[in-house]
Amino acid sequence: xxxxxxxxxxxxxxxxxxxxxxxxxxxxxxxxxxxxxxxxxxxxxxxxxxxxxxxxxxxxxxxxxxxxxxxxxxxxxxxxxxxxxxxxxxxxxxxxxxxxxxxxxxxxxxxxxxxxxxxxxxxxxxxxxxxxxxxxxxxxxxxxxxxxxxxxxxxxxxxxxxxxxxxxxxxxxxxxxxxxxxxxxxxxxxxxxxxxxxxxxxxxxxxxxxxxxxxxxxxxxxxxxxxxxxxxxxxxxxxxxxxxxxxxxxxxxxxxxxxxxxxxxxxxxxxxxxxxxxxxxxxxxxxxxxxxxxxxxxxxxxxxxxxxxxxxxxxxxxxxxxxxxxxxxxxxxxxxxxxxxxxxxxxxxxxxxxxxxxxxxxxxxxxxxxxxxxxxxxxxxxxxxxxxxxxxxxxxxxxxxxxxxxxxxxxxxxxxxxxxxxxxxxxxxxxxxxxxxxxxxxxxxxxxxxxxxxxxxxx
Numbered sequence: 001x002x003x004x005x006x007x008x009x010x011x012x013x014x015x016x017x018x019x020x021x022x023x024x025x026x027x028x029x030x031x032x033x034x035x036x037x038x039x040x041x042x043x044x045x046x047x048x049x050x051x052x053x054x055x056x057x058x059x060x061x062x063x064x065x066x067x068x069x070x071x072x073x074x075x076x077x078x079x080x081x082x083x084x085x086x087x088x089x090x091x092x093x094x095x096x097x098x099x100x101x102x103x104x105x106x107x108x109x110x111x112x113x114x115x116x117x118x119x120x121x122x123x124x125x126x127x128x129x130x131x132x133x134x135x136x137x138x139x140x141x142x143x144x145x146x147x148x149x150x151x152x153x154x155x156x157x158x159x160x161x162x163x164x165x166x167x168x169x170x171x172x173x174x175x176x177x178x179x180x181x182x183x184x185x186x187x188x189x190x191x192x193x194x195x196x197x198x199x200x201x202x203x204x205x206x207x208x209x210x211x212x213x214x215x216x217x218x219x220x221x222x223x224x225x226x227x228x229x230x231x232x233x234x235x236x237x238x239x240x241x242x243x244x245x246x247x248x249x250x251x252x253x254x255x256x257x258x259x260x261x262x263x264x265x266x267x268x269x270x271x272x273x274x275x276x277x278x279x280x281x282x283x284x285x286x287x288x289x290x291x292x293x294x295x296x297x298x299x300x301x302x303x304x305x306x307x308x309x310x311x312x313x314x315x316x317x318x319x320x321x322x323x324x325x326x327x328x329x330x331x332x333x334x335x336x337x338x339x340x341x342x343x344x345x346x347x348x349x350x351x352x353x354x355x356x357x358x359x360x361x362x363x364x365x366x367x368x369x370x371x372x373x374x375x376x377x378x379x380x381x382x383x384x385x386x387x388x389x390x391x392x393x394x395x396x397x398x399x400x401x402x403x404x405x406x407x408x409x410x411x412x413x414x415x416x417x418x419x420x421x422x423x424x425x426x427x428x429x430x431x432x433x434x435x436x437x438x439x440x441x442x443x444x445x446x447x448x449x450x451x452x453x454x455x456x457x458x459x
Contacts, residue, residue: 242281254298
């Protein structure tokens with residue numbers, strides 16, 4: 001009954017999220033100019049462009065199928081079948097949304113524009129020499145300065161696409177396909193984490209919302225979707241480690257976290273989510289403190305390799321901050337973006353997530369007031385469910401904390417619909433708390449379809 005009595009509050013939270021987006025649109029279009037915000041359709045980078053495309057029928061069908069059958073299928077599938085089914089469904093959703101813009105504009109050209117990674121392939125013929133010289137081209141006034149996205153990320157991001165090119169998968173089509181295929185695994189990684197830390201029931205309830213996330217509009221084919229997957233798998237392997245699996249998972253978690261930090265500077269904040277996992281798995285950590293040995297060893301691999309190759313991460317980060325304030329960040333008003341960024345978050349996570357986050361915060365508040373204990377004793381099924389919900393709420397709020405730190409830092413003025421994909425995916429499992437999942441899934445699908453059909457997004 002508590003769930004049902006809270007439904008009006010869920011609707012209030014969803015309405016507040018809608019009002020936030022409306023305010024960001026109205027203020028962005030009527031108070032500021034393009035030269036202030038430097039986005040075409042505030043708060044999103046894009047332009048108003050109602051259109052349909054070859055992916056439209058497929059996107060509608062996939063969305064309708066997940067709404068109609070997703071909750072029931074997720075509840076009944078075998079344990080081993082759930083994860084590949086989620087990946088396949090996420091792939092279908094992301095591909096169909098990308099193809100609304102057609103193969104060329106929606107996939108093949110996304111990563112080949114002047115500011116993107118594939119525009120500099122010819123400058124990486126000698127990889128060691130390019131890494132040694134990478135920092136010399138970050139600043140705008142430096143000779144042959146890197147395009148925005150290359151300069152704005154550690155070289156691990158660009159190097160990924162360079163290596164794809166080297167193995168014969170060159171060009172925008174292969175790069176887009178790789179990004180969508182890997183990015184779609186992010187939902188699987190989050191499911192693995194939720195299952196390990198909060199239980200099977202909540203993971204199954206979250207699965208359709210992870211599949212049908214509005215974020216898929218930008219997961220295909222922004223490189224940040226690929227970054228999101230790598231970051232998510234680092235957290236997932238850590239969750240498997242602290243819940244008693246092989247210590248090899250610890251080494252894998254460390255290795256992927258190290259790679260994450262060399263894909264995007266801001267993703268060092270994934271450590272906040274990792275810390276939450278360690279706290280939730282503290283019994284396993286206390287039982288096997290040796291897990292920190294492979295974890296730290298794995299974390300060292302990528303930084304040591306890049307440093308040995310001549311790339312200085314700390315120097316590059318400070319140069320990036322300087323370049324950031326040489327360009328758009330110098331004029332984009334913090335007073336607008338510090339809250340309009342959150343409106344972008346609503347557009348990538350949906351109104352269902354706003355309602356789910358309300359429940360997650362309420363769950364943690366209830367726990368602090370004397371809710372069921374997290375550990376110890378023989379627990380009834382109801383107590384076990386309540387404990388799982390508290391643990392899931394803690395994990396979700398850790399993701400929210402990481403996102404808010406990124407927001408307050410001022411290093412994310414606009415474009416957060418893609419930049420925050422690695423954080424936003426950790427908010428989506430809060431939808432597992434919601435009753436009437438089909439109604440909320442409908443809202444998620446409609447939002448994604450509207451955005452993709454009405455706005456020509458920049459990513």
